[in-house]
Amino acid sequence: KDARIALNALEMATLATPPDADGKRHISLPTIEDAVQHRALRYDKAGEQHYDIISALHKSLRGSDPDASLYWLVRMLEAGEDPLYIARRLVRFASEDVGMADPQALVVAMAAQQAVHFIGMPEGNLALAEAVVYLATAPKSNSLYQAYSRVQKEIKYGSSESVPLHLRNPVTPLMKDIGYGKGYKYAHDYPEHFVEQQNLPDSLQGRRYYTPSDQGYEKQIMARLKAWWA
Structure with missing residues (x-):
């Protein structure tokens, strides 16, 4: 994950550096540091934006909007978010917001988690995208969540x-x-x-x-x- 962030920062530094007369780009350490800082400002995994964007993903999924769901997913992945964190949230969503309206949703979410764990990133990004589109376009029901809450309250x-x-x-x-x-x-x-x-x-x-x-x-x-x- 750290290597991926470093490569992304190097790519940003390269794009930010104009070529010389020979068409070569000379990347300096300060330019790379600026790129890393710029990237961190765009998405702080421990800060407010981290929670805002995962909330936006969850609400877009619940709202049956595959385009918005994909947008927020890719925003997180490209910023270096832990893909397994996203996978865990998708698994929870499958049970909480789709539930028995489409029991296959949980299978798809778990398969995405296993794919990310098995092949890693960036190859696992499409498995997460597949799960996101499936969940966004699945019928929605929170009756399972409500049922569990009722029993929990009873106990x-x-x-x-x-x-x-x-x-x-x-x-x-x-x-x-x-x-x-x-x-x-x-x-x-x-x-x-x-x-x-x-x-x-x-x-x-x-x-x-x-x-x-x-x-x-x-x-x-x-x-x-x-x-x-x-």
Whole structure:
């Protein structure tokens, strides 16, 4: 990464130096230092602009704008941003803002991360670009994020109910004698491999944490859940 930054600075210094009468460019150390400083001013990885641009990328992805998303991605990469940092943000976005509307989004984001890790940069830049375009043009849903937040809140405010006996695994004869596993219905023994039974603790029966949206693959999920749990 440092070598790439140095090469970029050298290129900037070369472009900033006019050729002499023989067409040669004489690059001085001060010119290179100025180029490095100019580059640092354009993008400070530890400063405000770092967070502004990653925020712009995230919001452009959420806004389904592939052109703006690519612009902010390339801005970061060309400034020397850690590509794995970007990849991690794309993985998070795939789950948080696309989610079950297109489960393949997470696969694509993880594949981009693996590609960057495997072949490095700059060759890995197109893998990140591919992931960015895929995520920007994918159907959006935050229902998975909302579902997790609902359960998290439930647990935070005191819900730590016992596991119903029929869901417990009777690993010893004594456990079986006191009712572990008793009455459990094995779904594969029923038509369409589904059977309605209690899976939440008694006090939480009827809770609905996950509500699919009407976007993308979640339409199929919604129809399936209605057929099972109507």
